Amino acid sequence: MKILVAKTSGFCFGVDRSIKIANELLDSGEKICTLGKIIHNPLVVKKLAEKGAKIINYPRELPDKSKLIIRSHGISSEIFDFIKSSNIDYVDATCPFVKKIHQIVKSNCENNDILLAAGNEKHPEMIGIRSYFKGESYVFKDLEELKKIVKNYPEIKEKKSLIVAQTTFSVDNWKKCVEFIKLYLHRASIFDTICNTTVLRQKEAEELSQKCDLVVVIGGKESSNTKKLYDICKKNTKTILVESENDVPENIYKNMRCVGIIAGASTPISLVKKIKSYLEMISGGIK
Numbered sequence: 001m002k003i004l005v006a007k008t009s010g011f012c013f014g015v016d017r018s019i020k021i022a023n024e025l026l027d028s029g030e031k032i033c034t035l036g037k038i039i040h041n042p043l044v045v046k047k048l049a050e051k052g053a054k055i056i057n058y059p060r061e062l063p064d065k066s067k068l069i070i071r072s073h074g075i076s077s078e079i080f081d082f083i084k085s086s087n088i089d090y091v092d093a094t095c096p097f098v099k100k101i102h103q104i105v106k107s108n109c110e111n112n113d114i115l116l117a118a119g120n121e122k123h124p125e126m127i128g129i130r131s132y133f134k135g136e137s138y139v140f141k142d143l144e145e146l147k148k149i150v151k152n153y154p155e156i157k158e159k160k161s162l163i164v165a166q167t168t169f170s171v172d173n174w175k176k177c178v179e180f181i182k183l184y185l186h187r188a189s190i191f192d193t194i195c196n197t198t199v200l201r202q203k204e205a206e207e208l209s210q211k212c213d214l215v216v217v218i219g220g221k222e223s224s225n226t227k228k229l230y231d232i233c234k235k236n237t238k239t240i241l242v243e244s245e246n247d248v249p250e251n252i253y254k255n256m257r258c259v260g261i262i263a264g265a266s267t268p269i270s271l272v273k274k275i276k277s278y279l280e281m282i283s284g285g286i287k
C-alpha cells in the first residue's frame with residue numbers, strides 16, 4: 001500500500017502565528033486566556049491548557065494580571081471596542097487575512113446598501129466579518145441559499161451590494177456564486193477573500209482524492225476548512241475524518257493500493273507524521 005501525504009499539510013500561516021504567540025507568552029511566564037478556543041483543534045488546545053492557557057467566553061471574565069489573546073479567526077467590532085475601551089491587556093492574534101476582510105467591509109460600508117457574505121453564519125469568523133458592516137447583511141452557504149435570498153428580497157437586485165467570502169469557503173462554490181452575482185446583481189462589488197492556503201489545500205484535496213482508494217482527512221470536527229477538504233475528497237473516493245490516531249479504523253485497508261493523507265489548516269505536522277506512521281504500522285508494510 002502506498003501512502004501519499006498532501007504537501008500542504010501542517011499549520012497555515014495564521015494558525016502558526018497564533019500558536020507561536022500563545023507559546024511564547026506562556027514560556028515567558030505570562031498568564032494567558034484565549035477568547036474562545038484559539039483554534040479548532042482539540043489536541044493543540046489541550047496542549048496549551050496543560051501549559052496554563054485558559055479559555056474564557058467574555059473579555060470581562062479575564063482574571064487579574066492575565067493577558068487576553070484574540071484568536072486567529074477574529075472577533076466582532078463591538079467586542080474589540082469593548083476590549084480597547086476597558087484597558088484590557090491583550091494581544092491580537094487575528095490572522096492578517098481575516099483582518100483584511102474586516103478592513104474591506106469597514107471601508108466599503110458607507111458606499112454599499114447591503115453585505116452578502118459567503119460562508120457559515122454561525123462561525124466566529126463570519127460573526128466578526130458581519131459586525132464591521134453597519135447595514136443589512138445576509139450570509140449564504142452555497143448557490144442555492146444565495147438564490148433564495150435574492151428570490152425572497154428581489155429589491156437586492158437594485159441595491160449596491162458588497163460581496164465577500166469567509167477565508168475557508170469552498171472555491172468551487174464561490175465560483176458558482178460569483179457567476180450568478182455577475183448575471184443578476186449588476187451593482188455588486190465583489191472581493192475574493194478566500195485565503196491562499198484554502199485555495200491550495202482544496203486543490204490538493206481534489207487531486208489526491210482522484211488518485212487514492214481512501215483519503216484520511218485530519219483535523220478538528222469543528223474546523224470549517226477541514227470539513228471542506230472532507231467534502232471535496234468524499235465526492236471522489238472513500239474518505240474518513242479523524243482528529244487523532246485513535247479515530248483511525250484498523251480494518252479498512254484491505255486491497256487498497258493507495259491511501260492519501262490531508263490535513264486542515266489547524267492540524268500540526270507532528271500529528272500528520274504520527275498518523276502516517278500508524279497507518280504504515282497497521283497496514284503491515286509499505287511499498
Ligand code: SF4
Nearest residue numbers: 012014095097167195
Ligand atoms: S486559513 Fe487562511 S485566513 Fe484562516 S488562519 Fe489560516 S491563513 Fe489565516
